[in-house]
Amino acid sequence: MSKTTTTSPADNPLFYANPVPLDREKHRELKLGSGEPDYGYARGAHFIPALIDEFSAASREMPILFVPGAKGPTAVFMVGLETGRSRLVKADGSWARPYVPAYLRRYPFILGEVEGQDPLVMIDEENSVLSLTEGEALFGEDGEPSAALNNAIGFTNEFFAAGKRTEAFIELLTSLDLFRQITIETRAAGAEVQTIHGLLAVDEGKLYELSDADFLKLRDERVLSPIFAHFFSLTQIDRLRDEVQA
Template sequence: MKNPLFYKKVVPLDHVRHRDLRMARKANVFPFARGANFVPAVVDEFGAAMAHLPIAFLPGAGQPAAVFVLGLEPGSNLFLEADDSWAGRYVPAYLRRYPFIVGDVKGREPLLCVDEADDGLGRKDGERLFSDAGESGPLVKQARDLCANYKRAADRTDEFCATLQKLGLFSSVTLNAQTPDRGNMVVHGLFTIDEAAVDRLGADDVKLLHEKRFLKPIFQHIASLGALAKLADRNAARQKASAA
């Protein structure tokens, strides 16, 4: 299977194999996301992120997938500073959980896994993942909780997107952002929720969305598109700084 975004060598986290492994990268620093103008989003974080990050949907093999828009063109992440620290008010959970991830094994409980290719991991500097006795350290315990919560939220987000697609609520769009230096910049190949289609929903469909608790994330997504202006402002500030 293709590795998820940013992950290169995912293996089960093991207290023997990884006994001496340490995390040297500081919190809130994400060098691996330097060239990402999209990162996955889950419905549980729409509310906290909507004022700061535009939420859209990327086409997928089966259904669209929710993403945060981080840049106005491929290879551009406007939320990373020169030292790779995060400059925004909200950090996507997908970034916060890296290099850990939950792996599904048929017939077994999900396993906490780690990307051994992560440059932030090593055996000399940083906080150890395990004690000398092989017990999980604070980093592993925190990662286990975060990854488990993220997996549940991701499953719910898949159901959310499948439901929206079934109800015909997605619309292909071009996002426009006005920038003073380059005029009108556009982001192609995305879907948003069609407000007019939402307005046309029948009572039974609205009841379904209410019962699934999907009405709130629909409107949180729509509200998040207002953050495109902040994205354009961030792009303009970066361009101005580069020219200085």
């Protein structure tokens, strides 16, 4: 018997149930934990958004693929073989691999885009990451952002910029018609076949058939390394099959 999974990108940011503008009065008592991060909130996701800046560092840990969407493909890390079930979140909420996706490290902060205005720092009020009792407060007694909050906001801004670079990277690949649809099948010993449809990968054959001008465009945009990191990451697909599930 085989089991089939069809991809279905979410319309809203993954994990963000109730993002609201960060407010120094409303969120003054919230604290960022100083211990080991708990990624239990990510246990129900088999894909995590990925950034082009991460491809090289993460390629030895997780498959990097692309999911089609109404606005174009999205880069993702595959972290599970079944819909709604991660294989990389352990029972205690820790991450099973050395590299933790930036998307998880940014949560519960995010930048909201409002037309005609600067991006606004927001926070998911329904998160399980922040605490009222443990860690460093987001704001000091004077109402100013703490060092922990400034670091989180800095990282959120870096993530936003990297997201724009990732969008440009994908737009370039799309314009050169370099994506192909793939189906992934894996099978553990004595278990049913896991089949995942609806994914995209860079077509290596098309890459090497590009004209000199188009290939040089990829070189000049400095995206050849991420493309090859994507190719290398696909060797990690079967490794997910053997990951002990929480």
